[in-house]
Amino acid sequence: VTRVLVVGAGLLGTSIGLGLKAKGHTVQLTDKSSSAAALAADYGAGEVLSSEFSPEVIFICVPPEETAQSIIEFLEKFPKATVSDVASVKASIEKAVATRVNSARFIPGHPMAGRERGGAIAGRSDLFVARPWILCPGDHNEVGRLAAVESLIAELGASVVKMSASDHDRAVALVSHVPQAVSSLLAARLAEAEAEDIALAGAGLRDTTRIAASSPELWLQIYAANSLEVNQELKAFRADLDRLIVALDAIGQPGSLAAVNQILDAGNRGVAKIPGKHGSKAQQYQRIVVMIDDRPGELGRLFNEVGALGVNIEELQLEHSPSAQIGLVELFVLPKFAEPLVAGLQNRGWRIAG
Amino acid sequence: VTRVLVVGAGLLGTSIGLGLKAKGHTVQLTDKSSSAAALAADYGAGEVLSSEFSPEVIFICVPPEETAQSIIEFLEKFPKATVSDVASVKASIEKAVATRVNSARFIPGHPMAGRERGGAIAGRSDLFVARPWILCPGDHNEVGRLAAVESLIAELGASVVKMSASDHDRAVALVSHVPQAVSSLLAARLAEAEAEDIALAGAGLRDTTRIAASSPELWLQIYAANSLEVNQELKAFRADLDRLIVALDAIGQPGSLAAVNQILDAGNRGVAKIPGKHGSKAQQYQRIVVMIDDRPGELGRLFNEVGALGVNIEELQLEHSPSAQIGLVELFVLPKFAEPLVAGLQNRGWRIAG
Numbered sequence: 001v002t003r004v005l006v007v008g009a010g011l012l013g014t015s016i017g018l019g020l021k022a023k024g025h026t027v028q029l030t031d032k033s034s035s036a037a038a039l040a041a042d043y044g045a046g047e048v049l050s051s052e053f054s055p056e057v058i059f060i061c062v063p064p065e066e067t068a069q070s071i072i073e074f075l076e077k078f079p080k081a082t083v084s085d086v087a088s089v090k091a092s093i094e095k096a097v098a099t100r101v102n103s104a105r106f107i108p109g110h111p112m113a114g115r116e117r118g119g120a121i122a123g124r125s126d127l128f129v130a131r132p133w134i135l136c137p138g139d140h141n142e143v144g145r146l147a148a149v150e151s152l153i154a155e156l157g158a159s160v161v162k163m164s165a166s167d168h169d170r171a172v173a174l175v176s177h178v179p180q181a182v183s184s185l186l187a188a189r190l191a192e193a194e195a196e197d198i199a200l201a202g203a204g205l206r207d208t209t210r211i212a213a214s215s216p217e218l219w220l221q222i223y224a225a226n227s228l229e230v231n232q233e234l235k236a237f238r239a240d241l242d243r244l245i246v247a248l249d250a251i252g253q254p255g256s257l258a259a260v261n262q263i264l265d266a267g268n269r270g271v272a273k274i275p276g277k278h279g280s281k282a283q284q285y286q287r288i289v290v291m292i293d294d295r296p297g298e299l300g301r302l303f304n305e306v307g308a309l310g311v312n313i314e315e316l317q318l319e320h321s322p323s324a325q326i327g328l329v330e331l332f333v334l335p336k337f338a339e340p341l342v343a344g345l346q347n348r349g350w351r352i353a354g
Numbered sequence: 355v356t357r358v359l360v361v362g363a364g365l366l367g368t369s370i371g372l373g374l375k376a377k378g379h380t381v382q383l384t385d386k387s388s389s390a391a392a393l394a395a396d397y398g399a400g401e402v403l404s405s406e407f408s409p410e411v412i413f414i415c416v417p418p419e420e421t422a423q424s425i426i427e428f429l430e431k432f433p434k435a436t437v438s439d440v441a442s443v444k445a446s447i448e449k450a451v452a453t454r455v456n457s458a459r460f461i462p463g464h465p466m467a468g469r470e471r472g473g474a475i476a477g478r479s480d481l482f483v484a485r486p487w488i489l490c491p492g493d494h495n496e497v498g499r500l501a502a503v504e505s506l507i508a509e510l511g512a513s514v515v516k517m518s519a520s521d522h523d524r525a526v527a528l529v530s531h532v533p534q535a536v537s538s539l540l541a542a543r544l545a546e547a548e549a550e551d552i553a554l555a556g557a558g559l560r561d562t563t564r565i566a567a568s569s570p571e572l573w574l575q576i577y578a579a580n581s582l583e584v585n586q587e588l589k590a591f592r593a594d595l596d597r598l599i600v601a602l603d604a605i606g607q608p609g610s611l612a613a614v615n616q617i618l619d620a621g622n623r624g625v626a627k628i629p630g631k632h633g634s635k636a637q638q639y640q641r642i643v644v645m646i647d648d649r650p651g652e653l654g655r656l657f658n659e660v661g662a663l664g665v666n667i668e669e670l671q672l673e674h675s676p677s678a679q680i681g682l683v684e685l686f687v688l689p690k691f692a693e694p695l696v697a698g699l700q701n702r703g704w705r706i707a708g
Contacts, residue, residue, distance in 0.1 A: 112556050126643070126707040130682060132554050161554065171551040174543065179562045182540050184621030185594050186533055189587065191624040197525040198627050200486050200515065202466050205628060207561040208533045212625040216618035223614055227605040233543065234599050240539050241595070245588050251581040260577055264570035267538030270545040271566040273552050274559060289475065297661030299670075303654030312650040318670045328475055353393075353475055 001025055002152060005055035005081070007070055009033075009040035011115060012086045013061030014123030017045030019156040022125050028053050032062075040120040054078065057148055059109075060085040064221040068096035075101055082145045084109040088172060089225035090136050090165035098140075107149045108136040108165060110172070111158060118215055129157035136165045173229035177222060180211055181234060184219075187212035240266075285314050286338035288331045291351040302329060302350065309344040311337045328353060355379055356506060359409035359435070361424055363387075363394035365469060366440045367415030368477030371399030373510040376479050382407050386416075394474040408432065411502055413463075414439040418575040422450035429455055436499045438463040442526060443579035444490050444519035452494075461503045462490040462519060464526070465512055472569055483511035490519045527583035531576060534565055535588060538573075541566035594620075639668050640692035642685045645705040656683065656704065663698040665691045682707060 002025045006013040009031040017027045017040060027046030031037040034048075041048050058081050060070045067087040075083050075097075084107045087093055097103050113131040115122055133153045137146045150160050163171070187209040190198055223230055240263060247259035292298040299318075306313060315332035333341055342352055356379045360367040363385040371381045371394060381400030385391040388402075395402050412435050414424045421441040429437050429451075438461045441447055451457050467485040469476055487507045491500045504514050517525070541563040544552055577584055594617060601613035646652040653672075660667060669686035687695055696706055 112554050114556065114558075129645070129707060131556065134554070161550075163550075171548075171554055174547055174551055175555045175559050178543070179540055179559045181598060181617075182536060183558070183562050184618050185591060185598065186536050187622075187624035188594055188617055188620035189528065189532070189591055189624065190627050191620040193528055193624075193627070194525075195627065196515075197528055199629055200466050200488070200525055201529045201628050202468065202485065204468075204537070204565040205529050205533045207564050208537050209621075209625045209628065210561050211558040212621035216615055216622060219618055220611055220615055223602060224605050224611060227602040231599055231602040234595065234602070237539060237543055238592070238595055238599065240542055241588065241592055244535060244539065245585055245592065248577060248581040248585040248588070251578050257574060257578060261570055261574055263535075263542055264538050264573055266542035266545040267563070267566035268541075268570060270541035270543060270547075271563045273544050273547070273549065274555050274563065275553055294666075296664055296666045299667060300654065300658035300661035303657045305654075307651035307654035310650060313653055313672070316653070316670070316672045318667065 002148070003054065003056045004028070004046075004152065005030065005049065005053065005058045005074070005078070006040075006046060006061060007031070007058060007074060008061035008063075009036045009045070009120050010061060011118045011120070011122045011127075012111065012113075013059065014040045014043060014045045014120040015113075015125065015127035016059050016061065016086075016156065018043070018123055018125035019128065020152060021046055023155045025152070025155075028055065036120060040123070043120055043123065045120065045123060055081050057081065057152060058083045060087075063218060064089055064093070064225055068093045071097050071106055072101050075103075075105060081105065082107065082148050084135075084149045086111055088176070088222045090134075090168045092225045094136065094138075094165045103138075104140055104142045105145055107141060107146055109149065109153075110134045110136075110168060111153075112172075112176070113158070118218070126157065128153070131158050132161045133158035134161050134163060134168050136163060136168055169226050169229045173226060173233045177226055177230045178233040178237065180214065180219060181223070181230065182237065183209055183212040285332035286335045288333065288338060288342055288345075289353045290329045290331065290345060291353050292327045292329055294327045298327075299329070302345075305345065305348055305350075306331070306341065309341055311341050356502070357408065357410045358382070358400075358506065359384065359403065359407065359412045359428075359432075360400060360415060361385070361412060361428060362415035362417075363390045363399070363474050364415060365472045365474070365476045365481075366465065366467075367413065368394040368397060368399045368474040369467075369479065369481035370413050370415065370440075370510065372397070372477055372479035373482065374506060375400055377509045379506070379509075382409065390474060394477065397474055397477065399474070399477060409435050411435065411506060412437045414441075417572060418443055418447070418579055422447045425451050425460055426455050429457075429459055435459065436461065436502050438489075438503045440465055442530070442576045444488075444522045446579045448490065448492075448519045457492075458494055458496045459499055461495060461500055463503065463507075464488045464490075464522065465507075466526075466530070467512070471567075472572070480511065482507075485512050486515045487512035488515050488517060488522050490517060490522055523580050523583050527580060527587045531580055531584045532587040532591065534568065534573060535577070535584065536591065537563055537566040639686035640689045642687065642692060642696055642699075643707040644683045644685065644699060645707050646681050646683055652681075653683070656699075659699065659702050659704070660685070660695065663695055665695050 004027045006017045006029045021027045028049045029037050029046045030049035037048050058074050062070045064087045067085050090108050094108050111133040113128050247256045250256040317330040358381045360371045360383045375381045382403045383391050383400045384403035391402050412428050416424045418441040421439050444462050448462050465487040467482045601610045604610040671684040
């Protein structure tokens with residue numbers, strides 16, 4: 001049992017509290033808004049901080065622009081505690097802390113998890129499950145400090161990834177800050193559009209603009225703190241956009257379609273590199289499509305036989321149309337298993353499609 | 355009962371066939387690839403076209419650049435049939451048809467439904483449910499032609515929206531073609547990125563780039579046919595992007611944060627204008643998340659027990675993080691099954707998350 005203090009009762013703080021309390025740790029919470037702390041406590045994320053509490057590990061979960069100040073404050077207030085944070089920018093915070101206090105007890109952190117909704121009531125104990133959680137430890141850190149934080153993160157179900165603060169800021173500009181900005185820019189085009197036009201929107205527009213619903217306050221702080229890395233990526237994006245616009249202006253002229261195709265193709269290749277996407281598994285995994293009758297028990301029968309063949313399924317997806325006569329199960333397996341699996345399933349009477 | 359011919363056994367043609375067959379109509383299919391037509395027929399989308407078939411309504415579901423030619427061919431081949439199409443661009447096709455044949459029997463159409471995956475096996479009878487289906491009828495159309503198409507579309511669960519071909523092309527540039535292009539541009543930034551950086555990706559990147567997995571062949575045709583409208587929107591997007599880049603370059607100077615905030619705020623307002631998910635899985639089905647150990651046989655064990663509980667799985671998805679010890683299986687079931695399934699699985703020792 002570790003005594004944990006969560007500072008900041010928003011989405012991340014509340015989720016950490018919920019997750020660690022569920023694992024039997026002692027969690028207390030504080031927030032500059034006492035009603036926010038009380039709400040998170042009511043929600044089950046821990047007790048409101050009492051004056052005699054002496055935390056071993058402190059998670060600073062306040063907005064990015066308050067994070068450095070809060071880290072310093074709690075390092076000083078609890079001179080034995082290990083302090084970590086969850087802010088989406090790391091280099092500027094690390095520097096701000098190290099220039100003002102001894103940061104031997106501070107392990108910079110950033111869980112790659114979130115939702116477009118914020119606040120305690122959006123908190124969930126499984127928010128971090130199977131998500132990367134970046135830590136940026138340094139040589140100045142005292143021995144044992146890192147292990148204490150890592151162990152709690154593992155209990156939240158996340159996977160620790162270690163990198164330098166500057167590598168972090170560059171990587172998140174690419175995978176998080178720029179997609180967020182582009183989503184906002186895309187959604188901004190709708191702000192003055194006709195409702196009848198927007199009513200035609202499909203899943204594509206919804207998915208590409210979903211995160212544009214996120215809090216401007218939070219993102220303003222992130223962009224301010226990581227503007228260099230974000231702008232470098234945004235300018236590379238703009239260069240591609242310029243190429244597309246030039247090509248579309250020249251449609252019908254030689255080379256224009258090839259230029260458009262180059263971008264679409266790079267998009268295909270880029271999306272295929274994202275882990276956890278079924279399309280991406282084409283490189284790593286072999287895809288096998290099995291037709292099943294659309295009734296209870298068929299999936300169990302199928303996966304039993306797959307298990308009996310000694311094959312682990314890496315990814316799967318069920319295609320299931322209410323009035324189709326069959327369902328399609330897409331299995332992604334390591335390439336070496338593909339051929340024996342297809343043969344084994346066909347021997348047992350399963351229909352393989354595609 | 356209407357005799358319907360579907361020309362083109364890809365995603366849309368197969369889905370139309372599945373949906374109309376389920377409603378009791380007589381559906382025949384044809385495709386320039388006879389194996390594609392045979393696959394769609396196996397899948398339950400209709401019979402392969404026979405020489406004596408005399409269709410009343412024909413849906414042309416071939417790639418955009420072949421659509422005008424195919425419309426003309428089938429108008430001539432079946433001189434009594436009403437012909438509609440599903441191409442994502444309308445003005446250029448309407449013009450190409452009208453300049454070459456009498457188009458009194460042709461009703462231009464475009465269902466606002468699709469998936470990033472194509473082909474017959476991605477087809478689903480419910481693809482069009484609660485989706486807009488644009489029709490661009492004209493004064494030249496014979497009385498009764500429109501009603502025949504509208505009635506079939508209603509049976510597929512879609513809502514007919516009538517507009518001119520040019521209004522269509524402008525609106526879909528905004529809500530479909532430009533989001534698609536921006537998603538491709540965003541995903542293209544990942545094509546040369548480090549795998550370790552991309553491994554940090556969360557749901558935001560996945561959602562914003564999902565449609566970038568779509569077929570370049572299809573989208574190349576769409577962009578070529580609607581380049582003017584697409585480029586007008588892309589240039590407006592670029593103007594906003596330029597403003598953001600200038601503001602980020604000036605971070606710290608007066609007015610820079612306000613300029614960034616203006617874009618984030620417009621993004622908030624834009625996304626708020628998108629109508630909610632209609633007929634989405636989230637509404638039809640209840641979502642249950644089960645944690646499983648990442649080893650062979652676990653899925654079989656899970657689905658056996660789900661089958662033993664008498665529950666049919668409507669949709670499922672496996673979340674599978676390379677470094678996590680556990681996987682998350684998302685099951686979507688009819689609401690009435692959700693509570694007994696959770697209880698039953700928990701009784702058998704399964705861990706339910708969220």
